[in-house]
Amino acid sequence: MNQSLTHGLPAVIVAAALYGCAPVVQATAARRTARGGGLGLALLARLAVRPLWLLGLGCEIGGFVAEAYAFSVAPATLVAPLLTLDMVFLVVLAHRGLDERLAAAGRCGIAAMVLGTGLMAYAFSGESSLGSPASTAQLLLLVLAGAVVAGAAAIVGEREAPRPWAAALAFGMGAGFAYGIATIATRQVGLTFDAHAPWMMLATATPFVLVVCSILALSLLQRGLQAGPAVLIFPVTSFLSSFVPVVLGITVLGDEVPGGGAGAAFVLALLAVSVGVVCLGRDRASAAHIIEPETDRTPGRPG
Numbered sequence: 001m002n003q004s005l006t007h008g009l010p011a012v013i014v015a016a017a018l019y020g021c022a023p024v025v026q027a028t029a030a031r032r033t034a035r036g037g038g039l040g041l042a043l044l045a046r047l048a049v050r051p052l053w054l055l056g057l058g059c060e061i062g063g064f065v066a067e068a069y070a071f072s073v074a075p076a077t078l079v080a081p082l083l084t085l086d087m088v089f090l091v092v093l094a095h096r097g098l099d100e101r102l103a104a105a106g107r108c109g110i111a112a113m114v115l116g117t118g119l120m121a122y123a124f125s126g127e128s129s130l131g132s133p134a135s136t137a138q139l140l141l142l143v144l145a146g147a148v149v150a151g152a153a154a155i156v157g158e159r160e161a162p163r164p165w166a167a168a169l170a171f172g173m174g175a176g177f178a179y180g181i182a183t184i185a186t187r188q189v190g191l192t193f194d195a196h197a198p199w200m201m202l203a204t205a206t207p208f209v210l211v212v213c214s215i216l217a218l219s220l221l222q223r224g225l226q227a228g229p230a231v232l233i234f235p236v237t238s239f240l241s242s243f244v245p246v247v248l249g250i251t252v253l254g255d256e257v258p259g260g261g262a263g264a265a266f267v268l269a270l271l272a273v274s275v276g277v278v279c280l281g282r283d284r285a286s287a288a289h290i291i292e293p294e295t296d297r298t299p300g301r302p303g
Contacts, residue, residue, distance in 0.1 A: 004128050008074030009121060011066045012082040018063035020089025023234055025056035027225040043226075044219045060218075064186060071190030075131060075256045076249035077266070078124040080183060080242045082117050084273055090234050109235070109279030116272030123258045123265040131255035133191045134184060138252065139205040143212055146181035150174045150216040157223060168228030169236060171220045176237040178217035180244025185210035187245065187253075217241075239277040246270075 029052040033043065047053040063086075070079045087110060134142070153174020160166035188206045201207060217237075224233040249255030258266045 002125075002127050004074035004078055004124050005121065008070045008079060009082070011070035011073075012079055013085060015063040015066035015070060016083055016085035017089050018059045018066065019083065020086035021093060022056040022059035022063065023090055023221070023225065024093040025059065026053055026222065029053035029056065030222045030225045033226075043222050044215070047222060067183070068186050068190045068193070071187040072193070073190075074124070075128055076183075076187050076245050076253070077255045077257060078120060078128065079187075080245040080249070081120045081269060081273060083183075083242050084113050084238050084276075085117055087113055087235060087238050087276075090238075105279050109276040112272045112276035112279065116269040116276065119265045119269035119272060123262045123269060126258070126262060128256050128258070130191065131249055131253040133188055134253055136205045139185070139188070139209045142181045142184060142248075143205075143209040146178045146209075146213045146216060149177045150220060153177075153220060154223075157220075157227070161227075164228045168224045168233045171224030171227060172233035172236040173240060175217045175220040175224060175233075176240025177244060178213045178220065179237065179241035180248075182210055182213040182217060183241060183245040184248055184253075185213065187249070235277050239273070242273075243270075 026047075029047055029050045030043070033046050033050070067079070067083070153170050157167045157170040157174070160170055185206050188204075189201065189210070192204070192206070193201055221233070221237060224237075227233075246255075250257055257263060
């Protein structure tokens with residue numbers, strides 16, 4: 001078995017577990033805090049002094065470390081889709097901690113996503129090679145794109161405030177795209193970090209892209225968690241944050257796409273995860289009118 005599966009796969013599972021735990025903890029803190037506005041930066045500042053939210057942030061940081069390691073030993077076309085396993089952890093914890101449930105369509109969606117990640121692991125069971133690091137120009141173009149999409153998502157989310165599920169969807173999409181660009185920066189860390197000269201990373205555009213896109217994604221995600229249930233927001237955010245790096249990795253950065261039967265498994269895996277996200281989205285949209293949003297409570301009042 002190659003290094004992608006012996007080292008990369010366990011690292012991805014750890015990262016997914018931590019990333020899946022973080023939104024549940026952050027949602028609990030966000031719903032006990034006064035509503036935010038715009039990109040949600042003021043809301044993020046208020047949350048940054050809450051121990052519960054900082055615990056969620058700690059999970060995010062731990063997930064980042066595991067993810068960066070996975071990118072150092074496996075291609076983005078394997079690592080990024082497998083990060084959708086965070087949805088499994090999210091759903092289990094949201095069911096128990098936030099009293100958010102999935103109907104039959106949602107459960108089928110989760111099953112499809114799990115099937116997709118299994119197919120992805122099979123597709124990369126042979127030898128695989130890593131792509132090339134992004135250039136400085138590419139990183140700067142990506143962070144610009146992330147900022148534009150995040151701004152557009154904030155505007156749409158504000159306009160859709162009377163429809164909480166639509167606002168949450170807009171914020172989730174913006175957060176997902178920004179997280180996807182941050183994932184490319186994480187990939188850059190995994191490919192270029194030198195443990196003997198770690199300070200060299202600070203002289204590149206990578207930390208700037210990572211910090212800017214992570215802050216935008218975190219801010220939009222908190223606004224989305226205030227607007228609607230995590231099981232509506234998180235599938236969309238998880239899907240985009242995983243597939244944006246796959247598309248960019250294949251088209252721009254030279255990450256490997258398996259051939260032959262493994263290539264067919266790769267395509268089926270992408271389709272399975274896509275179907276899963278569509279099922280989850282339809283389930284949440286159809287059920288939105290019977291969900292009483294947590295944001296109807298008095299702002300700032302504990303759960």
